[in-house]
Amino acid sequence: MIVVTGATGTVGRLVVDLLLQAGQKVTAITRDPATAELPGDAQVVRGDPSAPETLGSALDGAEAVLLSPRAVGNATGRLPALAADLRRAVVLSAATVEFPAGHPRFHAHFRAVEDAVTTSGLEWTFLRCADFAANALAWAPQIRATGIVRGAYGAAATSPVHQRDIAEVAVRALLDDGHAGRSYVLTGPQSLTQADKVRIIGSALGEELAFQEVSPEQVRQGMLAQGLPEEIPDRLLGSLADYAVQAGPTTDTVERLLGRPALTFADWAAEHAAAFRA
Known part of the structure; x- marks a missing residue:
């Protein structure tokens, strides 16, 4: 059996689906099961x-657990003691642990x-x-209303990752040997x-959108x-300011x-695209 914390999150929900498709027993942890809308097989x-x-x-x-630091907070070290059979943990961490950007306290949390x-x-x-990549949904209200995204550090460059790719890698690491x-x-x-x-969002919509630079304040x-x-x-x-100076990493x-x-x-x-259409 595999436990998924952050089960209603962008990645956690996909991990639950993929594990069930692979025939695994899944326990999904959520603060509010009534609104979770998770698969009935979980x-x-x-x-x-x-x-x-x-x-x-x-x-x-539980034999393995997917740990979401934002869900688990500072309790990570206490979980193994509560699960006698637990032997494997996969952690959704941040690239900033290895490639620092932004305020140190944020990547220090992932490091901890x-x-x-x-x-x-x-x-x-x-x-x-x-x-x-899903972070771009924060722009949806502006795009629907005006077709213009007003933001700071328009030249800040990263290589945004699709949540499905993270979820598929997480499932491999949870189920397969060789990733320890x-x-x-x-x-x-x-x-x-x-x-x-x-x-690129504009291309998906068949519209011409604009990014308008405004001050960080x-x-x-x-x-x-x-x-x-x-x-x-x-x-x-904090992160955007650093990525405007040096782009974030790109890996294969x-x-x-x-x-x-x-x-x-x-x-x-x-x-x-539907999320951005007026």
Whole structure:
């Protein structure tokens, strides 16, 4: 049996689906099963991974776990003690652990999770992901309303990774031998600026979209006015400032592990075009 934390997240939900398709028994941890909309074949358990005592017997018989640091928080080191049969952990980490960008406190959190798993006695695999292609959904309201994305650091360049690629690699690492002790930097196949991403979304829509440069402080104040905590603009703007100076990494790891080319941002945009249409 495999336990998935962050089961309703962008990657976790796909991992649940893929594991079930592979005939695996899956326990999906969620804080609110009533709204999770997870597959009926999964055992959906109410619990908070950041407070392992709420998980009850959810980890009984678990052989492997997908750990989402944002779901587990600082409780990573306490999980193995609650699961006698657990032997393998796959961690959704960040490329910034290996290629630092942005405020150090954010990638330090991912490093702390990795360190806790390394000393847990479990077999471990770290998936150090670039920014998700799905992060571009934050632009959808602007694109639907005006066809213009107003943002800072338009020249900031990363190689956004499709969530399906992350999920497929995660399932390989959860099920197959040969990944223990490995750290994989997962990116998309092409380095793109923010302006490039907006243009590609426009191509998927058959429209001409524009990226309009505004100051970082304007972006910060706009996000705070929406009620977002300060952590969100700090995380976003800190990384973009660094990627405007030096592009984020581009690797061929997805292709090497899956035996097919990594999905492109254009692939992602075509699949999600409906989210951007007025």
